[in-house]
Amino acid sequence: xxxxxxxxxxxxxxxxxxxxxxxxxxxxxxxxxxxxxxxxxxxxxxxxxxxxxxxxxxxxxxxxxxxxxxxxxxxxxxxxxxxxxxxxxxxxxxxxxxxxxxxxxxxxxxxxxxxxxxxxxxxxxxxxxxxxxxxxxxxxxxxxxxxxxxxxxxxxxxxxxxxxxxxxxxxxxxxxxxxxxxxxxxxxxxxxxxxxxxxxxxxxxxxxxxxxx
Amino acid sequence: xxxxxxxxxxxxxxxxxxxxxxxxxxxxxxxxxxxxxxxxxxxxxxxxxxxxxxxxxxxxxxxxxxxxxxxxxxxxxxxxxxxxxxxxxxxxxxxxxxxxxxxxxxxxxxxxxxxxxxxxxxxxxxxxxxxxxxxxxxxxxxxxxxxxxxxxxxxxxxxxxxxxxxxxxxxxxxxxxxxxxxxxxxxxxxxxxxxxxxxxxxxxxxxxxxxxxxxxxxxxxxxxxxxxxxxxxxxxxxxxxxxxxxxxxxxxxxxxxxxxxxxxxxxxxxxxxxxxxxxxxxxxxxxxxxxxxxxxxxxxxxxxxxxxxxxxxxxxxxxxxxxxxxxxxxxxxxxxxxxxxxxxxxxxxxxxxxxxxxxxxxxxxxxxxxxxxxxxxxxxxxxxxxxxxxxxxxxxxxxxxxxxxxxxxxxxxxxxxxxxxxxxxxxxxxxxxxxxxxxxxxxxxxxxxxxxxxxxxxxxxxxxxxxxxxxxxxxxxxxxxxxxxxxxx
Ligand code: SF4
Numbered sequence: 001x002x003x004x005x006x007x008x009x010x011x012x013x014x015x016x017x018x019x020x021x022x023x024x025x026x027x028x029x030x031x032x033x034x035x036x037x038x039x040x041x042x043x044x045x046x047x048x049x050x051x052x053x054x055x056x057x058x059x060x061x062x063x064x065x066x067x068x069x070x071x072x073x074x075x076x077x078x079x080x081x082x083x084x085x086x087x088x089x090x091x092x093x094x095x096x097x098x099x100x101x102x103x104x105x106x107x108x109x110x111x112x113x114x115x116x117x118x119x120x121x122x123x124x125x126x127x128x129x130x131x132x133x134x135x136x137x138x139x140x141x142x143x144x145x146x147x148x149x150x151x152x153x154x155x156x157x158x159x160x161x162x163x164x165x166x167x168x169x170x171x172x173x174x175x176x177x178x179x180x181x182x183x184x185x186x187x188x189x190x191x192x193x194x195x196x197x198x199x200x201x202x203x204x205x206x207x208x209x210x211x212x213x
Numbered sequence: 214x215x216x217x218x219x220x221x222x223x224x225x226x227x228x229x230x231x232x233x234x235x236x237x238x239x240x241x242x243x244x245x246x247x248x249x250x251x252x253x254x255x256x257x258x259x260x261x262x263x264x265x266x267x268x269x270x271x272x273x274x275x276x277x278x279x280x281x282x283x284x285x286x287x288x289x290x291x292x293x294x295x296x297x298x299x300x301x302x303x304x305x306x307x308x309x310x311x312x313x314x315x316x317x318x319x320x321x322x323x324x325x326x327x328x329x330x331x332x333x334x335x336x337x338x339x340x341x342x343x344x345x346x347x348x349x350x351x352x353x354x355x356x357x358x359x360x361x362x363x364x365x366x367x368x369x370x371x372x373x374x375x376x377x378x379x380x381x382x383x384x385x386x387x388x389x390x391x392x393x394x395x396x397x398x399x400x401x402x403x404x405x406x407x408x409x410x411x412x413x414x415x416x417x418x419x420x421x422x423x424x425x426x427x428x429x430x431x432x433x434x435x436x437x438x439x440x441x442x443x444x445x446x447x448x449x450x451x452x453x454x455x456x457x458x459x460x461x462x463x464x465x466x467x468x469x470x471x472x473x474x475x476x477x478x479x480x481x482x483x484x485x486x487x488x489x490x491x492x493x494x495x496x497x498x499x500x501x502x503x504x505x506x507x508x509x510x511x512x513x514x515x516x517x518x519x520x521x522x523x524x525x526x527x528x529x530x531x532x533x534x535x536x537x538x539x540x541x542x543x544x545x546x547x548x549x550x551x552x553x554x555x556x557x558x559x560x561x562x563x564x565x566x567x568x569x570x571x572x573x574x575x576x577x578x579x580x581x582x583x584x585x586x587x588x589x590x591x592x593x594x595x596x597x598x599x600x601x602x603x604x605x606x607x608x609x610x611x612x613x614x615x616x617x618x619x620x621x622x623x624x625x626x627x628x629x630x631x632x633x634x635x636x637x638x639x640x641x642x643x644x645x646x647x648x649x650x651x652x653x654x655x656x657x658x659x660x661x662x663x664x665x666x667x668x669x670x671x672x673x674x675x676x677x678x679x680x681x682x683x684x685x686x687x688x689x690x691x692x693x694x695x696x697x698x699x700x701x702x
């Protein structure tokens with residue numbers, strides 16, 4: 001499906017097509033947006049700068065020293081993909097959560113389940129939420145635990161996510177792939193960098209007609 | 214000055230496309246679809262947009278960057294609630310960033326022509342408390358707010374849901390949202406509630422049963438005799454927490470209780486408008502042959518006063534129960550479960566009865582309305598809080614505060630050692646000074662027990678206003694029914 005670009009203002013949103021990267025694993029379920037970015041950091045009035053407080057209370061101690069056992073402080077992990085447990089992004093609707101994750105350098109989040117509002121917020125900012133099966137998520141966590149540098153490829157066009165074939169000396173194959181679902185309209189927005197306002201504004205007359213009816 | 218447009222743009226159509234009955238959600242949804250096209254989300258018209266200081270500044274900024282005006286400013290209402298102090302509210306806010314954010318809202322509303330009920334205004338209050346009490350929240354409307362507890366307004370039979378800041382900007386620009394039509398779930402609660410059990414216990418019970426993700430993707434309609442018997446304020450408590458099971462929203466079909474509540478409120482329709490509105494509202498119910506994607510049924514009599522023991526609202530139990538053991542959880546979830554119990558400082562199989570508490574917070578958009586305050590006052594009258602407990606009562610709005618004073622509740626609270634503060638979100642999320650200190654236990658009538666929600670490393674136990682009041686009086690977790698039996702006997 002292609003959007004009719006003739007009517008679009010094309011307000012720039014971050015584009016996403018294909019990404020191969022190492023991942024940062026956060027094997028915790030029900031991560032709520034209060035953990036992603038605590039309320040006390042919501043006083044900013046711009047979208048920038050939230051990244052340094054991403055997962056603040058898990059990441060830093062009371063003196064703001066990095067807690068060594070938290071994965072974001074573990075230098076052996078890096079990459080643009082955040083891997084997280086089931087029901088990621090539940091709770092508060094704060095879009096600041098998506099901004100913080102993006103600001104910290106992530107382009108995609110992979111989980112076996114996303115809370116609705118977070119998913120919408122992420123998509124509206126060009127941060128791709130990839131929902132995989134519980135089994136595949138488990139497999140990814142396992143692969144990354146064994147080799148911190150495991151590469152994952154997310155191909156939005158073909159809607160596939162792949163653990164890049166790692167065969168251990170023992171002969172064990174850590175690779176594997178799965179396809180994922182994404183709303184066709186949202187996919188098109190991500191690939192082209194459109195946002196919803198462009199889409200509705202292009203049909204403003206319909207809205208005005210509706211109001212009169 | 215009546216500047217608020219309360220009109221709903223919905224025009225009802227009697228039947229679904231295939232001639233089958235429709236659910237309440239479908240009826241309201243269909244009446245608001247501007248355009249529906251295969252392969253695209255629906256363009257959904259939004260009747261009312263509520264905004265507050267935290268999730269709006271970036272959206273206003275976006276509007277400035279696009280060079281757009283707010284499309285329908287009269288359908289937008291603003292208030293300052295998340296950051297505001299609850300003591301000496303009219304003095305300049307001490308905390309610089311909070312002050313800036315609140316000032317920013319004032320400036321933005323003036324620039325874009327939006328009515329603001331800011332600090333000092335008699336209508337100021339928590340956004341989900343003021344909408345209903347002003348008669349802005351009405352059956353059949355579509356309502357949104359950059360706040361997940363927008364589901365509260367569903368108690369009136371409206372489609373109301375929380376949105377992110379990008380969507381706030383969308384509604385500013387177009388008064389519409391691109392939305393996928395949600396799946397529908399019916400949750401029926403039948404029978405009679407026991408003594409000491411209220412709306413908060415019903416919803417905590419449901420969430421404990423279906424988990425913090427059990428409603429994801431659904432719009433929930435609450436029904437059944439136990440729901441119908443509830444007051445409007447109690448219904449709001451139920452709908453408020455729909456998001457805590459992941460649902461997009463929750464709603465209840467409007468009935469005489471709803472109409473009686475709305476009539477005569479500030480912005481409610483009046484005269485001929487009222488008759489017209491009422492005729493429409495009476496068509497707002499799920500048809501008998503309507504199909505829900507999922508139906509759940511609960512027995513009200515099985516519900517006890519509830520309390521949470523963990524760090525998501527799904528981790529709740531009857532107050533007499535013991536904390537479920539870690540090894541009874543699904544294997545993959547045990548790590549997260551153990552982490553939650555460690556954070557709370559609780560053990561497997563422990564009972565919470567008798568556990569000392571440090572703070573009691575009665576407030577938030579879940580339980581800060583006049584009925585909540587009356588219920589607490591009724592209970593604490595002639596009693597005194599334990600010395601070891603700090604007890605805050607934060608009314609949901611200026612109007613609730615005023616009403617409490619008019620009824621003399623402030624005197625009862627003072628005599629009982631409870632502090633009645635000024636309206637705002639307060640310790641529900643601790644964005645102002647009202648924070649629970651690290652490690653302390655707080656029995657809270659709010660809706661989230663997430664790690665750090667009420668302050669860094671604070672430990673929250675969610676409960677009803679009655680259970681919270683009982684904890685304040687005894688200084689520990691208490692089954693409020695003990696008091697009620699005593700008082701009876
Ligand atoms: S009271 Fe709490 S939950 Fe309600 S709007 Fe305020 S911060 Fe959100």
